[in-house]
Amino acid sequence: xxxxxxxxxxxxxAGALLLGTAGAAYAFQADAAASLRASGQVGEQADGxxxxxxxxxxxxxxxxxxxxxxxxxYYTDLAAKRGAKIEEVAATTACELLRTKxxxxxxxxxxxxTWQKRDGSAAVPxxxxxx
Amino acid sequence: xxxxxxxxxxxxxxSTAGCVSVSAPDKPIEINLxxxxxQEVVVRLQEDVRELIEKNPGVF
Numbered sequence: 509x510x511x512x513x514x515x516x517x518x519x520x521x522a523g524a525l526l527l528g529t530a531g532a533a534y535a536f537q538a539d540a541a542a543s544l545r546a547s548g549q550v551g552e553q554a555d556g557x558x559x560x561x562x563x564x565x566x567x568x569x570x571x572x573x574x575x576x577x578x579x580x581x582y583y584t585d586l587a588a589k590r591g592a593k594i595e596e597v598a599a600t601t602a603c604e605l606l607r608t609k610x611x612x613x614x615x616x617x618x619x620x621x622t623w624q625k626r627d628g629s630a631a632v633p634x635x636x637x638x639x
Numbered sequence: 640x641x642x643x644x645x646x647x648x649x650x651x652x653x654s655t656a657g658c659v660s661v662s663a664p665d666k667p668i669e670i671n672l673x674x675x676x677x678q679e680v681v682v683r684l685q686e687d688v689r690e691l692i693e694k695n696p697g698v699f
Binding site: 536537538539540541542575578579582586589590592595596597599600601603604605608609636637638639 | 676677678680681682683684685687688689691692695696697698699
């Protein structure tokens with residue numbers, strides 16, 4: 509194997525690795541959070557993150573982690589822009605998500621830490637600080 | 640020869656570094672039951688948060 513062949517091989521390897529990374533990023537579903545909530549295994553929490561209800565398969569946990577990592581990044585970014593704490597941005601988002609994204613029959617976890625199923629058309633009770 | 644080996648190794652190292660950065664958050668994300676937030680802070684951030692949710696339907 510001469511030097512040029514090795515350089516070409518290295519370039520090919522780098523290309524393949526890059527493609528692999530791009531493929532993984534693309535695999536993130538456009539409606540990941542909504543379908544997780546609809547699965548009944550995942551719910552919205554008062555801390556602004558998704559949580560696993562009971563014992564869910566590791567694949568579900570991995571998806572929840574993936575969404576939460578992205579949320580954390582967005583919260584961090586917005587907190588820096590507005591001079592707020594990450595927890596404040598997260599809690600404000602939780603108010604909004606609990607109000608608009610939890611459908612009847614789906615799960616939510618309030619500040620008391622217990623999982624509740626939204627009952628019919630009754631509104632999800634919001635933490636006191638929600639405006 | 641030695642340089643060629645280095646060339647082979649470099650992309651592998653870069654890619655590993657990239658993977659590590661997205662594999663897990665620094666701290667486990669746990670529900671904080673002692674959320675102590677003033678309502679005025681929530682009101683101030685509300686518009687930005689609504690926009691954030693609208694623009695990122697997969698994450699929210």
